[in-house]
Amino acid sequence: MMYTIKQASTLLGIPAVTIRAWETRYGAIKPVRTEGGYRLFTDKNMEDLRFLKVQTDEKDMTISQAVRLLKEQQDLREQLLDxxxxxxxxxxxxxxxxxxxxxxxxxxxxxxxxxxxxxxxxxxxxxxxxxxxxxxxxxxxxxxxxxxxxxxxxxxxxxxxxxxxxxxxxFFHLFPVDERVPRMLALCPAGEHHQAGLLLFSLFLRKKGADVLYLGPDTPEDGIQKILQEQHIRIICLSLTDPKLMDQTFAFIDRLRASNLELEVVLGGQGFQDVPEPYAAWVLPSDNQDEWENWFQDRVLRF
Structure with a gap:
């Protein structure tokens, strides 16, 4: 669609004189010219003008700074498309x-x-x-x-x-919660600072409709029992990359399950190596979403 400068000015709330200045003085946009020399603005021109307005009005940039940022974005888009x-x-x-x-x-x-x-x-x-x-x-x-x-x-x-x-x-706020799926808690135990795998698995669960309370890395044990009980948590997800923390993590799980006999546990990460029973049955591959899907269908949807 094409817009005259009057239409562009009205729709964007930018004075026509300002639009002309941004074009001629700063080279911010290149509208189409008719045979009579009149400017016509494309949808892309409108998008760029809107971007410049946001940068100058809401982020206190000068127009030269805003144009420079716009050019960087345009160059980046071309590079990525290539x-x-x-x-x-x-x-x-x-x-x-x-x-x-x-x-x-x-x-x-x-x-x-x-x-x-x-x-x-x-x-x-x-x-x-x-x-x-x-x-x-x-x-x-x-x-x-x-x-x-x-x-x-x-x-x-x-x-x-x-x-x-x-x-x-x-993205946690974008995916709808399925009330049929039990609430879950996701954390890395105390001493574990790498959360990439946990975050990835939690996103998978959110897409499946799970209401996941995400606590992240290096989570102390204090207060976890209270969360499990007050928030009606049915499944706890733990991620570990450091195998030296495995024994203390198992002890942590044992303490949680002693007071929550029906608590489902799922474990992931390279830290779980040569895992003994019963813990071995709870380990999921860290990078296999087919296995995640099977676990979700077999273990989660049965609640």
Missing amino acids: NKPETDAYPGKQAHQDMIDRLYDSLSNFRTEQAKTMVELGFSMYGYDMMIYHILFSVMIKVGTEWEEGRASVAQEHFITQFITQRCLS
Whole structure:
């Protein structure tokens, strides 16, 4: 659809003189010109003008700063489109490695707005599953590895982890709760700081309609019994990457189940190695969603 400058001004609440200035002085947009020289604005022009208005009115940017940010977004979109696979089927991580590397670079250099733009473009191009399971979590795992090997600072690891965690948790409010599915509690036990697997599994459960109380990493035992009872928790999900914490985690589970005999337990993460019974029956593969689906159908829906 095409809009005259008067229509654009009215719809966007931007004076026509300002629109002209943004075009001619800052090169922010390139409207179509009729044979008579009149400006006609495309839907993309309108989207860009709306973006500039938000940056200048709500975020206190100067127009030159806003235009620079707009140009960065446009360049980024073109770069991502150039690297987008021809098929929507996931052919392996390498097909999206450029996206992972660019996002990691932006976040490790604390370029928040650029990272936000990249994530939004990624969701629009690749969709929810691809961005969550194959890109965002690859970035989270990468910074954890880089930190452990001394190539990323504590500040970088915390910043990137928090950025991705907050973006993922925002989806918790979008998926409807199925009242037929029992309430669940998700946590990493005390001493376990890596939450990527737990967050991934919790998102899977939320998509299935589960009301998941997400406590995150390094959760102390104090108060958990009260939560289980007062919130009517039927299933507890624990994630562990450090096998040295396995024995104390089992002792923690035993204490919880002593007062909650019908509590269902599910365990995940590389920390659960050579697990004895009865705990072995509760371990799910960390990266196999088919197994997750089978568990959900067989164990959760029976409640």
